[in-house]
Amino acid sequence: MNRILISVLATSLSVTILAGTAIAHHSFSAEFDIDRPVELTGRVIEMKWSNPHAWIYIEVEDETGNVVNWALETRGANGLIRSGWRKEDLPTGTILKIEGWQARNGSPTANISTVTFDDGRRLFAGPNPRARQR
């Protein structure tokens, strides 16, 4: 197994914001901390296809070998469904690389700005390229 790393960056990330971040029912600025950008690589435990936000739960091993479960907030299920994404697109065990910001209360919760598979493909950014074949 590849070593899965967490690095909490000290400086601001330069990342593209998912359009879907705007699918909000509460203030993201109030909930997440601009001074706590995070970059995580981890294994998907579960995705909850809920509204108004969906959640990806991943397990992340830090440099000392501790495994931390992170809750990652993404667009609501309805927006993902309308873009052609379905539950089977994110099976348990998938390795994801995530950039975002950690919650202000310091819990292992983050708002996602980008999600990529280990082959570099972007998850949930725009329409699902495979949706038409379904």
Place this chain on the structure above:
Amino acid sequence: MRFYSVIALAFVVGSASAQTLPRTPEGRPNLQGIWQVANRASYNLEDHVARNAMPAGRSIVEGGTIPYQPWAASERQVNFENRSTADPLNNCFLPGTPRVMYMDWPFHIFQTDEHVAITFEWQQVHRLIYTNGQPPLYGGIESWMGNSRGRWEGDMLVVEITDHNDQTWFDAAGNFHSSALRVTERYHMRDGDTIDYEATIEDPNVFTRPWTIRMAFYRQAGMDRILEYQCQAEKEEANGAFERDVRNWYPAAVPVDNEPFDADAGVELPLPEASEDIPRLRDGTPDISGYFMADAGGANYGLEEHERDFLLPASRGQVIDPPEGRLPYQTWARSELNDRLRPHRGYDDPTAHCFVGGVPRSHYVPAPFYILQPPGYVVVLHERMSWRQISLDGRPPLPDQLRLWMGDSIGRWEGDTLVVESKNFNGKAWLNEAGDVVSHMQTVVETFTPVSPTQIVYRATVADPIPYTRPWTIEMPFNRAEDELLEVACLEDNGDLQILKDVRDEYRSSLNPEE
């Protein structure tokens, strides 16, 4: 001989009621109106004795009992014993179908030749039942209320409900199902004031065979509109989790040091020109029904133009009056807006608690809505589970003391523009995540002008003498699409609220370090 007389009498009575049923222009029984059950089914579908907060009642299940598989009968017993905490309704979750039909709250059926819509007083739940044969766009997507497709079989409305999740119960006694649930409802008007309703439940994972419940819905003739019961909001106000804002909530008064409110200060805004090639209803009224999404340009993040600020998205600015695009705030209310932008105030936004958005916000939150035009109404079903019933019959407004999150809306057509006047707000809503301020004194005049077959230009003029010095107006297009509503069951996973509460509590502790 007597037997044949009874048959003959039944036939005559049956024919008479069939002839006198209220009917739509298409000749179908007209179910439109306000209805409610008069039974104890919501406590327990089966025969049951009285218990604390549960009146006794008779079974409405055909044959008396629900045919559970043995393991499921045990599971139901566990549910029953834990019902005071385990009933999904205790968390204000969506009740599912058919439970919502026999809860002890009124509901309003609206009927067009393509849909039957049902709006419920409880938590502003709604159902949209397609009766036009349109196949589901999102088959297989599970939801709390399921996917309802209907058809008319003679005078009987038959509705098939599929794609339920496994989270809802049939009653408060723990009767339950799996996600394999399939419900077939039958609505048959016995007479103008009674609907005979039955629902056949199939779930091979839980039951040994299909089973049926039967009951009547009675017309609530004394009721001209259903009101609101916002379960979660009432709960959080009662337990203190959502705090009263004495400056804005009913019955707050205009602050004594406010600048005078100039009700006539608005600029003249000619209405947008309605298109001539818009679809029309049979009576010539513009047909504005269908699925719409606002091109809101960030209105949900602030009505004044601003750049993106970290995770608060930009807004292009929707204010067209005052012409410079700034909201005419009283000084204290501008300070309040600036305060609401601070992280510890994120918790105070009602929609962060999954409460409804109010008016006009519900139209420009990032979620679609469906407009229906049954006789006498324009009905709006919001995907974020709330509804507006805009009456067109010139009825008197509600008395002043009846206050609602969504207000009381009365509409009329002026040419091809729908004009809606709303008041009786409770003052609890925010206008967006930025915290643009509104109070219970707001009146909203909205115009819906169809400028093309696929676009409505929407305006809302808000007059509110508590936070503002004069009325103001916003404008944005609503775009029609060939799409269907899904369901936002906001409370199903609102983990954000705890984080927002932690941020608020930490801020409060920092102000009072000794506590």
